[in-house]
Amino acid sequence: MLFYFTGTGNSLLAAQRLASSDEKLISMADAVNNEKFSYNVPENENVGFVFPVYFYSVPDIVERFCRRLKLKNQGYVYAVITCGGGIGGSGGLLGEILGKRNITLNNVFELLMPDNAMLFYNIPAGNDVTERLVNAEKSISEIKNKIAAHEKKVIKGSTSAKIGRTAYRFFRSTKKFFVDNSCVGCGMCAKNCPDKAIEMKGGKPHWIKDVCTKCTACINRCPSKAIQYGKATIKRNRYVNPVFGGK
Numbered sequence: 001m002l003f004y005f006t007g008t009g010n011s012l013l014a015a016q017r018l019a020s021s022d023e024k025l026i027s028m029a030d031a032v033n034n035e036k037f038s039y040n041v042p043e044n045e046n047v048g049f050v051f052p053v054y055f056y057s058v059p060d061i062v063e064r065f066c067r068r069l070k071l072k073n074q075g076y077v078y079a080v081i082t083c084g085g086g087i088g089g090s091g092g093l094l095g096e097i098l099g100k101r102n103i104t105l106n107n108v109f110e111l112l113m114p115d116n117a118m119l120f121y122n123i124p125a126g127n128d129v130t131e132r133l134v135n136a137e138k139s140i141s142e143i144k145n146k147i148a149a150h151e152k153k154v155i156k157g158s159t160s161a162k163i164g165r166t167a168y169r170f171f172r173s174t175k176k177f178f179v180d181n182s183c184v185g186c187g188m189c190a191k192n193c194p195d196k197a198i199e200m201k202g203g204k205p206h207w208i209k210d211v212c213t214k215c216t217a218c219i220n221r222c223p224s225k226a227i228q229y230g231k232a233t234i235k236r237n238r239y240v241n242p243v244f245g246g247k
């Protein structure tokens, strides 16, 4: 059983590669939106959590899911956390959150993938991204072997995640999002938003929540590059993983 969250596809690609042919992939965003928090784990099946690191911490929607999760028959439990640089203490924080649900996290794997954090700075594009994706495939194979061997480690250290989470809360406001004239009204941004924070009104997107998970799906995946976040993003690269049609 594999629980995943993704904004721009890195974590979904990793989840798809890690899942065995008959393993169920469960979207944590859908589960939160449908209030589904109880699961029976099939016999001898692992439980995986695959998601991106945000501010060395855990995405808000993942935290909301894990804080209410009830698992029956858990066996080996692992997390694969995708990142553009490093996962900090996010694994330690996840371990603490799951521990309160009587779920023991047996291992955490860091998976370096292309950076999608273009709200804050310009992100690499072109060859740098291609190279990252090629290297990520190798890392996923290594991680898969370790999961198959049920490799365990003591997971500790959540300090950087707790500091990062304070900064993350400050950056979760949707106020700086706006749409420019190149919007074609396709509605993809509203459809792709895991937090249901966008509604189409008069053929244009409107951010209807004051805060969101900040996954960057709306701004990175808009086919017209019509979404901006303050003035700086107009000149910045966008990133979409090939799993969602990016190159």
Ligand SMILES: Cc1cc2nc3c(=O)[nH]c(=O)nc-3n(C[C@H](O)[C@H](O)[C@H](O)COP(=O)(O)O)c2cc1C
Residues within 6 Å of the ligand: 005, 006, 007, 008, 009, 010, 011, 012, 051, 052, 053, 054, 055, 056, 057, 082, 083, 084, 085, 086, 087, 113, 114, 115, 116, 117, 118, 214, 215, 216, 241
């Ligand atoms: C709000 C936000 C915060 C991020 N913070 C970090 C971070 O602290 N460290 C890091 O290495 N990458 C960080 N990233 C980059 C993502 O974790 C990375 O690109 C991830 O693979 C994206 O996964 P996804 O495509 O499944 O959404 C951040 C991205 C976003 C949108």
Ligand code: SF4
Residues within 6 Å of the ligand: 179, 182, 183, 184, 185, 186, 187, 188, 189, 190, 204, 205, 221, 222, 223, 224, 225, 226, 227
């Ligand atoms: S995805 Fe882009 S083009 Fe489509 S409605 Fe949203 S802002 Fe407009």
Ligand code: SF4
Residues within 6 Å of the ligand: 007, 174, 189, 192, 193, 194, 195, 196, 197, 198, 207, 212, 213, 214, 215, 216, 217, 218, 219
């Ligand atoms: S509004 Fe945009 S950044 Fe915020 S959760 Fe929705 S898609 Fe992600």
